[in-house]
Amino acid sequence: MFEGAREDAPVLTISVAAGLAGMHPQTLRQYDRLGLVEPRRTRGRGRRYTFRDVAVLREIQRLSQEEGINLAGIKRILDLERELERTRAQVEHLRAFAEPGNRIFAAGPSGDVVAVPRGTRVRRVSTSSGGALVLWRPQR
Structure with missing residues (x-):
């Protein structure tokens, strides 16, 4: 080069x-x-x-x-x-802002995985496209 x-x-x-x-x-x-x-x-x-x-x-x-x-x-x-x-x-990208042991992720309406801040109460939310946010948390 x-x-x-x-x-x-x-x-x-x-x-x-x-x-x-x-x-x-x-x-x-x-x-x-x-x-x-x-x-x-x-x-x-x-x-x-x-x-x-x-x-x-x-x-x-x-x-x-x-x-x-x-x-x-x-x-x-x-x-x-x-x-x-x-x-x-x-x-x-996900590793950069998720604290070890406290990771909570959600799938947004577009299908992208996003982090949910620790302590945030999340409920199943319907989207305009008829889908819903899905949450999971790794077991400790």
Whole structure:
């Protein structure tokens, strides 16, 4: 990586990103169409890649060439990895504000898990969508 460049800064043109990934620029265009890599766009609709995108491109190449996985399989693997990262981030978020041994969580109307402050009396509440808040507390 270049000195001072952030991993997620969209600074690489398609030709530079293709060179760093060891691919032809047309391959990057195809991967963009398939949703394997989603570069940012300039005002003129030009593609701008990040160093993280280049790492994903290298992983796509490895999975394809070394593991023999087709592009549909690679897309599924990448989607599952993104979902896993989102889940890990949500778990860390919940851990950050829940005191050990005193955790109380509720499922909100959107299905998101939220913490309920300690000492809060919660009752079953109907929502506009007809659902209800559901509470649980780990046993001690």
